[in-house]
Amino acid sequence: MIKSRYTFTAEKPDSAELLVVNYLTGAMDLIEPLERPEFEKRLAEDRWDGYALANYMIERGYLYPDLKAEQAMIQQKYREFSLEYEKTPVQIIFSTTLQCNFACRYCFQEEYNHYREVLNPTIIDQFFNYINNKFKDEPVKPYITLFGGEALIWAEGYRKNLMYLLERSRDDGYSVAMVTNGYELLNYVPWFKENRIAVREIQVTLDGDRQSHDSRRVTRGNRGTFDRIADGIDLALRSGYRINLRSIIDKDNMESLPRLAEYCESRGWLDYPRHLFDTALGRNYELHTCQNTNKLYERLEMWQEFVSLAKQYPILKKYHRPQMHGMRFLYENGELPPPIFDACPAAKKEWAFDVRGNVYGCTASVGVDRYKLGSFTNPAEPVNVEQIRQWQSRDVLTMKACRTCAVSLSCGGGCGVLANNYNGSIHERNCRPVKELVGLGADYYGLG
Numbered sequence: 049m050i051k052s053r054y055t056f057t058a059e060k061p062d063s064a065e066l067l068v069v070n071y072l073t074g075a076m077d078l079i080e081p082l083e084r085p086e087f088e089k090r091l092a093e094d095r096w097d098g099y100a101l102a103n104y105m106i107e108r109g110y111l112y113p114d115l116k117a118e119q120a121m122i123q124q125k126y127r128e129f130s131l132e133y134e135k136t137p138v139q140i141i142f143s144t145t146l147q148c149n150f151a152c153r154y155c156f157q158e159e160y161n162h163y164r165e166v167l168n169p170t171i172i173d174q175f176f177n178y179i180n181n182k183f184k185d186e187p188v189k190p191y192i193t194l195f196g197g198e199a200l201i202w203a204e205g206y207r208k209n210l211m212y213l214l215e216r217s218r219d220d221g222y223s224v225a226m227v228t229n230g231y232e233l234l235n236y237v238p239w240f241k242e243n244r245i246a247v248r249e250i251q252v253t254l255d256g257d258r259q260s261h262d263s264r265r266v267t268r269g270n271r272g273t274f275d276r277i278a279d280g281i282d283l284a285l286r287s288g289y290r291i292n293l294r295s296i297i298d299k300d301n302m303e304s305l306p307r308l309a310e311y312c313e314s315r316g317w318l319d320y321p322r323h324l325f326d327t328a329l330g331r332n333y334e335l336h337t338c339q340n341t342n343k344l345y346e347r348l349e350m351w352q353e354f355v356s357l358a359k360q361y362p363i364l365k366k367y368h369r370p371q372m373h374g375m376r377f378l379y380e381n382g383e384l385p386p387p388i389f390d391a392c393p394a395a396k397k398e399w400a401f402d403v404r405g406n407v408y409g410c411t412a413s414v415g416v417d418r419y420k421l422g423s424f425t426n427p428a429e430p431v432n433v434e435q436i437r438q439w440q441s442r443d444v445l446t447m448k449a450c451r452t453c454a455v456s457l458s459c460g461g462g463c464g465v466l467a468n469n470y471n472g473s474i475h476e477r478n479c480r481p482v483k484e485l486v487g488l489g490a491d492y493y494g495l496g
């Protein structure tokens with residue numbers, strides 16, 4: 049008998065109980081304090097002869113009779129994952145400009161080239177010719193995500209072109225998501241409605257309550273933006289569009305989250321169903337060059353802070369439900385989510401484009417020269433076949449560091465751009481504190 053390579057344990061904060069987890073089979077059990085010493089000893093030695101719970105552990109997939117039996121299970125689950133993955137729609141990201149009408153205090157995109165090309169009808173037509181051909185055999189219709197700089201600028205010249213892009217999306221059958229600072233939603237939403245644009249989701253950023261947000265996210269003229277964005281969100285919701293409200297969290301604004309949650313509650317947003325209003329807490333400074341590095345959170349630290357704040361202010365529990373590596377899923381569905389063999393969709397289910405005619409793998413790499421994969425305007429330009437191969441072969445069974453990692457089927461190998469930036473290769477690891485978040489999440493959701 050052998051221990052599955054995917055069996056691991058996690059500790060709930062301030063508890064003597066131990067969680068044993070296996071994402072391959074979706075098993076999670078609690079080991080009582082009295083059983084714990086023997087269990088941990090056997091686990092460390094991988095020795096199971098005469099163990100009272102051995103049969104149960106085989107049934108749950110923590111143990112296998114031999115390596116071959118485990119390998120067969122891995123192959124079966126990988127096939128199931130691949131079949132489901134295939135059905136995921138491709139996300140086509142279009143970075144329509146690098147200009148922005150905001151001058152946020154904390155971030156700047158210095159890594160990006162500030163090029164002269166602007167959105168125009170020719171590039172839009174070339175974009176649609178390319179994607180209509182490239183993705184014509186996809187089993188599910190892809191969708192387009194508008195990305196910036198700021199995608200929803202209202203300046204007349206830009207707006208005319210963006211509207212043309214949106215009309216073409218509608219006419220060619222693509223729904224559209226957008227990542228925006230939300231400042232011009234009041235202008236754009238009525239136009240979306242009148243022109244029957246299939247808006248899939250609007251991701252907007254509010255960095256805390258009014259005071260906190262307005263100390264960070266200001267116009268180029270240094271004016272606060274909270275009220276106008278909030279009115280835009282409200283209009284979008286009343287128009288039937290899905291809002292994904294995101295906050296970029298660091299040590300400066302975490303404490304303002306309860307007040308943001310109360311504000312959302314007062315406007316009735318928290319009563320919309322999750323498919324129309326949802327929230328996200330981000331640390332996107334991980335991907336971009338940032339100032340104030342001493343204010344930034346490590347991933348685990350941010351969720352520990354959130355959990356402790358939510359205990360003090362229960363409104364936060366209504367405002368946001370952290371995923372915590374399947375703990376939210378388990379809480380809501382009574383089972384763990386299926387294994388994730390690959391968490392990075394770049395150049396598989398995600399492709400990105402910019403107005404220079406360049407093609408990239410995803411939002412984190414769009415506009416950065418070293419990640420350019422090809423051109424959609426110049427067929428004579430060589431395609432970066434080697435880098436595409438690296439992206440497309442990236443999963444936790446091909447990445448050396450991840451192959452034997454017990455938590456890999458929830459981590460999925462992390463982000464390829466971060467792996468490359470910090471560890472020197474797209475196929476390197478970008479680890480997540482899975483065990484710690486499982487313990488924290490199990491406690492938060494009262495599981496086990």
Ligand code: SF4
Pocket residue numbers: 391392393394398409410411412413462463464465466
């Ligand atoms: S490289 Fe990172 S940001 Fe890009 S698709 Fe992969 S996980 Fe997402």
Ligand code: SF4
Pocket residue numbers: 444449450453454455456457459460461462476477478479480
């Ligand atoms: S990136 Fe790290 S934590 Fe994630 S699967 Fe690979 S080795 Fe495990």
